Amino acid sequence: MLIFVLFAFLNIPILKTIWENSFDDGTYSHAYLIPIISIYLYYNLAKIGQLRYREQVSVLPVLLVIASAALLFVMSSAQISLGYWAATLAILLSSIMLIYRTNWQLIFPTLFLAFLMPGWGLLTATLQKVSTSAVTFLMSYSGIPTFVEDNFVTIPAGVFEIAGGCSGLRYLIVSLAISSLFSFLYIKNTKKALLFFTVAILGALITNWIRITALILIGEYTNMQSDLMTDHNVFGWYLYIPFMFLLFMWGNKLADHDLLSDTAINAASPSSVYPARVNTLILFVAIIISSTALKSLFLNDLSLSTKISEIKPMIKRYTTVEQISSSTGNTPDIYLKYFFNGTLGNGKPMAHDNIYIPLGWHEIGEEIIGDWNYITIAKQNKVALIRYSFDINNQKTAYAGVFKKQRIKAALSGQSETYLHWQYSHCLSDCVEEKKLNKTK
Secondary structure, three states, X not given: OHHHHHHHHHOXXXXXXXXXXXXXXXXXXXXXXXHHHHHHHHHHHHHOOOOOEOOOOOHHHHHHHHHHHHHHHHHHHOOOHHHHHHHHHHHHHHHHXXXXXXXHHHHHHHHHHHHHOHHHHHHHHHHHHHHHHHHHHHHOOOOOOOEEEOOEEEEOOEEEEOOHHHOOHHHHHHHHHHHHHHHHHHOOOHHHHHHHHHHHHHHHHHHHHHHHHHHHHHHHHOOOOOHHXXXXXHHHHHHHHHHHHHXXXXXXXXXXXXXXXXXXXXXXXXXXXXXXXXXXXXXXXHHHHOOHHHHHOOOOOOOOOOOOOOOOEEOOXXXXXXXXXXXXXXXXXXXXXXXXXXXXXXXXXXXXXXXXXXXXXXXXXXXXXXXXXXXXXXXXXEEEEEEXXXXXXXXXXXXXXXXXHHHHHHHOOOOOOEEEEEEEEOOHHHHHHHHHHHHHO
């Protein structure tokens, strides 16, 4: 247990990113329950004698620990969020396998922590599209004139946006977590478990579709005056909780018995008092070497001390910024160079809350030419042009995917410092000509 406390202490930067993206969402978060459930499952396994230490070195767990630690080091250095979250889960799982004798009951509580990881947000866009299609189908039976464009549903009473919060992701994650836990504890038959799992997923999606459709109908019949038009989070749970109640009533009929009951104790299997020393030493060294907290001590964490132009991107997570030039003519009026030192949370130009368009402006056109991403922006009657480029090891690119690959490659050599080049010009005509010239080269 001390090893895992040490891992948490030495990787506080990663825990902070998980807290910011999984726990602190402003409303209800299932994340608070996940570690409690996982700890309880291991407590119960220890109580019934299922946690048995390895007494000898096992090659596969050792290789998994080393590979997981290496992956964590590279992904954290390269600032690949999904990478270091997955690596964190991998090193926890391989650590359990290294210290204890492995079986399915031992692995599941650690795998359950996957529901704590923020990477589920990748499903939001897909779920939005699916929800929009489903709501369009349901509204076709309502008799209400409905026009759907992208994620916007227009009816005579007003316009509804099926935004990220309406994608149904929360219901899906909760259904996945609870149904997998119920299946692990009470359903022994694989086919029954898969059936229960499938119904839980479909029920979560359908509940969300009904919720959105019901809100649109309420908006139409109340002329958008209902309180649900501004606060509809609780309304969804009123629909979802009854579904879960019915689901578990049906699940009890599928259940076999408590797989972690006292009858599962194998008294004939002796258990060592302490794990193998070599295993503990290997795990201890791997955790120390891959530590993100220790690595951050060697990075400069400076703050902005120089005044820059009022027209600038909304970059919130950076180390320092330098104003390279401010001139007129064919060159951009403002040239800012942001430096990122590689610390988790604020160590890359592509942080989720970094916005490249100045406050009060909006985008009206975008085009990538060479190493630069050109964006035409507008504000009231003003039109301007900005461009930006990512930089690592003096290699510029405008493509986010290419930049991620460059960061991973650089991380293998211990390099994690990156830059964002950002330029602005109010002389649109001159800059458009310059852009065309660069495109022909």
